[in-house]
Amino acid sequence: MSSRPAPPGPAYRRLSVAQRREQLILTAQRLFARNVPEDVSLDDVARAAGVSRPLVYRYFPGGKQQLYEAALQHAADDLRDCFAVPPAGPLSERLASGVDRYLAFVDEHAEGFTALLKGGSVVETSRTSAIVDGVRRAAAQQVLIHLEVEQPGRRLGMTLRTxxxxxxxASLIWLDEDRQPPVEELRDWLVEQLLLQITVTALQDGETARVLLRAAELEPVGGRVDSLIERLRMMMPLVSPRPSA
Amino acid sequence: MSSRPAPPGPAYRRLSVAQRREQLILTAQRLFARNVPEDVSLDDVARAAGVSRPLVYRYFPGGKQQLYEAALQHAADDLRDCFAVPPAGPLSERLASGVDRYLAFVDEHAEGFTALLKGGSVVETSRTSAIVDGVRRAAAQQVLIHLEVEQPGRRLGMTLRTxxxxxxxASLIWLDEDRQPPVEELRDWLVEQLLLQITVTALQDGETARVLLRAAELEPVGGRVDSLIERLRMMMPLVSPRPSA
Structure with missing residues (x-):
């Protein structure tokens, strides 16, 4: 390694402090998304950003760990926005949009997402765990907004969190199995899982039942819920212990 | 700390090597179940087993970490047996028995279970993660036995693992919320979740549909599946976008 400062790379431009910081974080996020953290060095980030290693250190004196956490926080903010779809239209379509955006994120950040959630990575700390937990809470919060619930009861809260x-x-398994089933099939499956999980909870819990009935009013004939109910109606006589009428 | 060997405690008995090892593991398992690993020392184990600290070291030269892993493996074997209910009777009842046993285990091992699954514990290693993953795989395998499936297709496999x-x-949330809802309610909810998750998958996947129909044949009138279908039948017109007939 030479002690001379690296010459400015091809992408070198004069940026403000905030712009440079943002550029480094975005570069790091891209590298951490497509590689396990162990395989990303500060030199890689400097090279990809077209700047010198000392410059990266000037912005991130804590080195790789600090840059990783900044990139993770940036990715977390993106992820948090997934379920922030416009609060209009049927619930099932909003959920489908949210899950679509979530799965696109997972697809794009496959290596980093897997390393992060499988745990045991050297860059994992209580701070990174807190960031991930924050995303989970934010996702649940977004779904609650679509359900028009401010403070969920215990049962509805447990349903959303599980x-x-x-x-x-399911996302980790999907990545592990070469992204099978196709993403649209996985999305529909996840949406229908939630709709029926809420329904199962509604069978035991009055608050959840009221939320479900209110959300159902916005579902159109021929929409996702209608289709799900139709298919369940056809399935039921086949699994019912009573002979169908 | 004195360097003299601790006098034999009240529970001291002459045991064979295998018996002593088993006694130490069971003692450790009990302590690790009811405390976070950080709060259990080798002295605590020695004291609770009524033996000297050097004796514990003779059996577990790797000290606390080795003893923790042995206790965890022992607990994992217990947990693995939860779903090994007799393969007779309706599927839904077998699942309910399995979940009952699992929740009793969770209840009994609350502190250790929480520390283990929340992660970040000092005793967590790739070996302890492998033990936990082994339990998950074994649990899925047991459910497959009840479904009479040897090698599940991708979709059924994903359903069971999720x-x-x-x-x-849900178990972690349940412990966190002072064991609410009551254990029977949580059990019924978890069983109904699985039954409907399999059903949702069956709507997309032929293999899962065949497995579901075969399992359904054993369900009695007035049983869990019958009750679930009845309650869903009553719920459906309320959430259906079509006016009910």
Whole structure:
């Protein structure tokens, strides 16, 4: 390694402090998304950003760990926005849009997403865990906004949180299995899982039942919920212990 | 700390090597179940087992970490047995028995279970993660036995694995919320979640549909599936976009 400062790379431009910081974070986010953290060095980030290593250190004196956390926080903010779809139209379509955006993020950030959620990475700390937990809470919060619930009861809260865990687990399996089933099929499956999970909770819990009935009013004939109910109606006589009429 | 060997405690008995090892593991398992790993020392284990600290070291030269892993493996074997209910009777009842046993385990091992699954504990290593993953795989395998499936297709496999993740997440939330809802309600909810998750997958996947129809044949009138279908039948017209007939 030479001690001379690296010459400005091809992408070198005069940027303000805020712009440079943003550029370094975005570069790091891209590298951490497509590689496990162990395989990304500060030199890689400097090279990809077309700047010198000392410059990266000037912005991130904590080195790789600090840059990783900044990139993770940036990715977390993106992820948090996934479920912030416009609060208009049927609930099932809003959920489908949210899950679509989430799965596009997972697809794009496959390596980093897997390394982060499988745990055991050297860059994992209580701070990175807190960032991930923050995304989970924000996702649940977004779904609650679509359900028009400010403070969920225990049962509805548990339902949403377990669904979000299930979405994460299914995403990891999906990446692991070469992105099978096709993303639209996975999306529909995850949306229908949530709709029926809310329904199962509604069978036990009055608050959840009221939320479900209110959300159902916006569902159109021929929409996702209508289609789900139709298919369930056809399935039921086949699995019902009573002979169908 | 004195360098003299601790006198034999009240529980001291002459045990064979295998018996002593088992006694130490069971003692450690009990302590690790009810405390976070950080709060359990080798002295605590020695004291609770009524033996000297050097004796514990003779059996576990790797000290606390080795003892923790042995206790975890022992707990994992117990947990693995939860879903090994007799393969007779309706699927829904077998699942309910399995979930009952699982939740009793969670209840009994609350502190250790939470520390283990929340991660970030000092005793967490790739070996402990492998033990936990082994339990998840074994649980999925047990459910497959009840479904009479040897090698599941991708979709059924994903369904079971995401359900097991959801069961874990719901258990952690349940402990966190002072064991609310009541355990029977949580059990019924988890069983109905799986039944409907399999159903949702069956709507997309032929193999899962065949497995579901075969399992349904064993369900009695007035049983869990019958009750679930009845309640869904009553709910459906309320959420259906079509006016009910």
């Amino acid at each position: 669904w979000i865990t299930a979405v994460e687990a | 359900w097991i993740t959801a069961v874990e997440a």
